[in-house]
Each structure stands twice: as C-alpha cells, then as structure tokens.
Amino acid sequence: MHILVKISAMSSKVCFLSSILLFLPLASYAYWPTTIEENLPVAADPDTMEWNPKALPYPDGSTLVVYHKVGFGDCYQIIDRFGQLKYETPQLLFYNISENGLSDVISDDEGGAIISYATNDGVEGIYAQRLDSLGNCLWGDSGVRVFPFFETDRDICTDGMGGFYLAAAPDESALDWSDLWIQRIEGDGSLPWGEEGILLAGLPDVTARYPRITHDSNGGLFVIWEDSRPPYWPEAALFAQHIDSAGNILWLNDLYITEGLVWEHIVISDGEGGFILQTNYGADFNTHWRIDGDGNILWIRDHLSWYFHAKMVPGEPGFFYLGFIYGPGVYGQRMDIAGNNYWPTWGGSDVGALMAISPPDWNHDMQDDYIYQYPYFYGLYDYNPGTSYPIYLCTNALDSAGNRKFSDDLGVILHISEQWWDLNYYSVLPDDEDGIKAVFQKHVGVSTRRDVYAKRCNSDGSLGGPSPITVEVTPVNPPIQIPASGGSFDFDIELSNIAYNQIDYDVWINVLLPDSSLFGPLMGPVSLSMNPGFTIERTRTQNVPAGAPPGTYTYQAWVGVHPTQPWTSDSFTFEKLSSSESGLTIDKWTNSGEDFHENFANTNLIAPDTFHLLSVYPNPFNPITILSFELQVSSLVELKVFDINGRIVAARHASPLSGSGATPTTGFYPSGAHQITFDGTGLSSGIYIYQLTAGGFTSSGKMVLMK
Known part of the structure; x- marks a missing residue:
C-alpha cells in the first residue's frame, strides 16, 4: 500500500519505494522524440562509426x-x-x-x-x-x-x-x-x-x-x-x-x-512440420512453395509478390504475410498455409493490399522491412520525391481485412533525411501499446560517418511514446462554478514515475478557454527529478479572475519537456458563469498551494511493500506465458486475468515455485525474483488483460492468446 508521509505544515504527501526524492536541475532528455526532425540516438559516438543495426522486440x-x-x-x-x-x-x-x-x-x-x-x-x-x-x-x-x-x-x-x-x-x-x-x-x-x-x-x-x-x-x-x-x-x-535434432539426414535424396x-530465396516454418519457400530466379514476380516434412510439394503459386527484395514473414497460426514494393506503392499480401490469398493479387483489382502510395514522380530507395504482430501487418519503407531528395522514412500497418491503419498516402512520416544515401538497415518493431518503432542507420555529416537511431509513433500516428511519468489532476469539490466576480477552486495533482530509472521532467498547467484557445502556463513549468516508483501528491488552489469570459474551461496538467515535448496530460472542466471585467492576464490567474520544492533529504520515510513486474513472455502466447516479477519484501501475490469485456477468466492466489520457502496455500512469496505461469488452455484466441497484485501494488497490461 502507499505510505503517505507529512513533511511540512502544508501537509505535502510523498509515496516512496526505496529511497528519497531529489529535485535537481533539469538534465538532458532521452525519450522518444515527438518531431520529424529529431531521432533517438542509440549509438552516436562522434569519434567512431556505428552501423548495421539489427533490432528485436x-x-x-x-x-x-x-x-x-x-x-x-x-x-x-x-x-x-x-x-x-x-x-x-x-x-x-x-x-x-x-x-x-x-x-x-x-x-x-x-x-x-x-x-x-x-x-x-x-x-x-x-x-x-x-x-x-x-x-x-x-x-x-x-x-x-x-x-x-x-x-x-x-x-x-x-x-x-x-x-x-x-x-x-x-x-x-x-x-x-x-x-x-x-x-x-x-x-x-x-x-x-x-x-x-x-x-x-x-x-x-x-x-x-x-x-x-x-x-x-x-x-x-x-x-x-x-x-x-x-x-x-x-x-x-x-x-x-x-x-x-540428433543430426540425422531424414530424406534419402536431396529434394x-x-x-x-x-536471385533470392526466403524460408519460414509453416507451423505444421513443413515450410513455406519464396524464390525469385530473375523474374519480376516471386514463386511460393509449400513443402511438408516428408518432402512433398503441396502447392506452388506465383505472382503473389514482386521482385527479389520482397519479404515474407510468419503471421498468426496458419497464416503468413508478404510485403513488397510495386511501382509507387508499398503492398502486403495475407496468405494461409493452404495457399489461399486473402487480399487482391495480380490479375485482379490490384497486386496486393495497399499500405502506402506516393505521387507518381516519386521513387523508392528499395529498402523496407515487415513484421506481423496481432492484429496488424506492419511495414517500414522510404520514399524520395523523384530525382531530388531528401528521403522520407515512413511506416504503416494493415489489418486482417487489408485496411490501412493510417489513412495518409505515405502513412506516418517518421523522419526526413538530408541526402539520398542517409538511411539504411531498417527494422520495424510493433509494441504491446499499439505503437510502431523503427531502428535504422543514418549517415551524419560526411558520408563515412554513420550512427544508429530509433523512432516511434503512437497508435494515433503522432510521434513519441508512452510517458514514464503519469499525472492525475482532480478537483476537490466538483462540479466547479465560478461566479461573475471571480473565485477559486482547490485541486489535487498526483505525479508517479512508472519507469525503472530516475526521470527528469517538467510539470505545468494550462487552461483551454471557452473559445478553444490555449492560455498559460498557469503553473510552472516546474523542473523535477524523480526516482523509480515514486509518487508525489500536492493540493493546490487556482484563482480565476473576474475578467475570465463565461463558458466551459478545460484545466490541463501536463508532464514532459516544456514546451517542445509534452508526454501526457490529465484534465477536468469547470464553468465560469459570466464576466464582470475585461482582460485576461496571467498575473490574475494565480496558482498557489503545496510546494514542489521541499528538501526531503533528512526526512524519515517508510518504504512500502512493493514489486516490479519485469516481463510477460512470450506475448503473444499459445497457450502458456510466464509473468516474471521481483519483490522487495515478502508479499501475498494474486493474479487476475480478464477478457476484453471485463469478465474474469482466471483468478487465484499465485502459488510459488517449490523450494521458494513460501506457503503454496496462501500465495505468499519471499523477497526476490519469481515467475508465475498462466495457462490459456480452454480460452479462445484474443486479447486478455492481466492484473498482478502484490503488497497492495498492482501492475496490469495486455497479453494476446493466439491459437
């Protein structure tokens, strides 16, 4: 449970995991960039060259x-x-x-x-x-x-x-x-x-x-x-x-x-003891084969994908996907292992399901990468405007019906380079938060200097990533109605570091006026540094002047790097009934209350029972996945699993592994690292929500069962 400790006359409250909270000058940031121009430097030593990146989820x-x-x-x-x-x-x-x-x-x-x-x-x-x-x-x-x-x-x-x-x-x-x-x-x-x-x-x-x-x-x-x-x-x-597995050659003769x-061939498992093969021997199109474990050719199909640099990747059980560039378009094809295609193909309405398309005079640099993760087939590719440059690095995804995740012709533009030779070695990696990551090599300055960078877009196509800091802002006595003469309201603001390392960030408050224009900041920006697992709570007061126009306002608390990188926000609304003055100035919108800058170095603080959820792997899974976690103190551990409709499909006090020193009937675990196995046998394929609770703390997230 959270331990709230009063540390000043204003009843400031702090939640701790293991050490004190320090407020320091704002340091440099290394989070997912939110602009096309910026990239996340993974390996960018100015004195040497880093190249040929390969990436894995x-x-x-x-x-x-x-x-x-x-x-x-x-x-x-x-x-x-x-x-x-x-x-x-x-x-x-x-x-x-x-x-x-x-x-x-x-x-x-x-x-x-x-x-x-x-x-x-x-x-x-x-x-x-x-x-x-x-x-x-x-x-x-x-x-x-x-x-x-x-x-x-x-x-x-x-x-x-x-x-x-x-x-x-x-x-x-x-x-x-x-x-x-x-x-x-x-x-x-x-x-x-x-x-x-x-x-x-x-x-x-x-x-x-x-x-x-x-x-x-x-x-x-x-x-x-x-x-x-x-x-x-x-x-x-x-x-x-x-x-x-013993090294025995099983077929009497090579097949x-x-x-x-x-020119090129690619092979993947069919998941049923055989394999799928893609070949190209100088033609514009590729040929695909399915061959079983005894060496029997089950089917052959051609014209499903085009050119030797086309890719083939495993999909959900019983399916695989093809990704390729054809003319101005980037295309995908969904296939089952029986040889049936599910999206348009040559001889029909198109050569595949369209993932992206450029203006007619634009070109590809013929570099692309593809991967499947339920429920999308993802692609990473580039375009350049004809014989001129720069290069546009883009991403998009197709659902099972072949519909594009992002409707813009190019998809989401992740980065625009300066020269045609700037970008190489692409890896596309979806994540469990419905985002898309890209890892790539970029030439910097002279052509011999190469570095490794990464980029991410969110599920709505915006650039950036999940915030390592959560923010909640709540009115103390809702609903709030401010009279014509002006007034004030109290609110609580809570900030938590959900990452595994110290985070430097800003917090600030804006207000969205009745005419939808933005006004502020009314508070901050305040620069903070927070250790992992910390939560701080403050109660503050916002004054609303008489000159504020009547209507509904949205009060917004933001965290991030002010003003260029907002990470996440929370908000509530209040109403101003009418206006008795004119003019809207910041000095009349005073914000006061519990300070963010007290010194906690000598405060006697209590560490609550807590845990870290380290991983859920594999995810997607069939039918078993393992939840790994670490306890700082002995705790009762409980696992609940819900379907997407909120129904509990599994709930139990998790039993520790034998020899751990815990009591299996109670589900108590000692401090240290542990694992819980979840078996989805008997459940249908789909998205499930896990909820792992230990010592009053809860961690939850998505996991995907694919049979």
Missing part, C-alpha cells in the same frame, strides 16, 4: 539493438518502452574480437536473444553470444566459437529450446567451390555435433551456397540452398533437406525444387 516493451562499432566490435543496447537507454556506454558482445563481419540476431524463444557473427581477426571463425531477457551475456565475455572458419554466407534459426542452428557455406581452401555445413548450438553454448558440425553438401567441383534455414517445429530444421551439381551447372538449382540461378 524485447520483454516489457523494450527493444534490443545490436550494431557494429568500428574499432571495437559488435555491441548492443536496450531501449526501454519510454525511449530511455538501459546502458550509459555500449555493451560489447565479444571482448576478444575488435573487427568482425555482419551480425545475425534472432530470438532465443525464451525472452532473450542469440547473436552470431563471423571474424577473421585473431582466431577466425563464426562466434555466437546469448543474452537473457535482462541483457546479461550467458556465454561468457568472449562468446562461443561455433564454427572454425570465417564465412559471411550463412544463416541461423532457433531450435525452440534456447539454442540455435547454423548453416554456413565456406569456400574450400585453394579450390574453386564451397561446401555446406550444418551446426547445432545448444542453449548452454555447447556443440553436440562437434567443432565443424555436419557436412550436408560437399561434392568435389560442386558449389553449395546461399543456405537458408528454418525450424521444423519438432526440434529439427529444413535447409534450402543453391547447388551447382550436374546437370545444373552453370545455372545451378535449388535443393532442400530435412535434418532432425530438387527448381532450376535456374536463384
């Missing part, structure tokens, strides 16, 4: 960004949901490697991530590192050497058990061909298939290259690669093979798929 609404820092190696940073960076300095993934090749980044399916990279600096090879959900390196400071040769022609995929598979096609030393090797890396970084793994394709004078892999939903994997074996030389052909020089 991370627990608790955060974002993992992996990038290469020239002269140092591969680094990572975590952006929290409010746009703050977790680390003050770059976190190196591999301390013994200063220069390496491009990184691959995937989820480990357990809330963390796996990063692989190739290096020929020092002990050459392919290395890997695993991060847990908090950003800790699990495979030591130097990672694990998972393959003994340097090779950039490679691919990785999860094994569904915290580890991953690697496919690499290194050139044979002093020979004019390359072989294909498959390696398995377990969740602890060990190599059950030995140092090199399994040789899958290694015929003399035959080149095996461009491997693409995906899991088979049963612990094994599918491998698809280009092969120049006779009689397909010099054009080559595309082959596939199925390997189980021949198609002949011809394949």
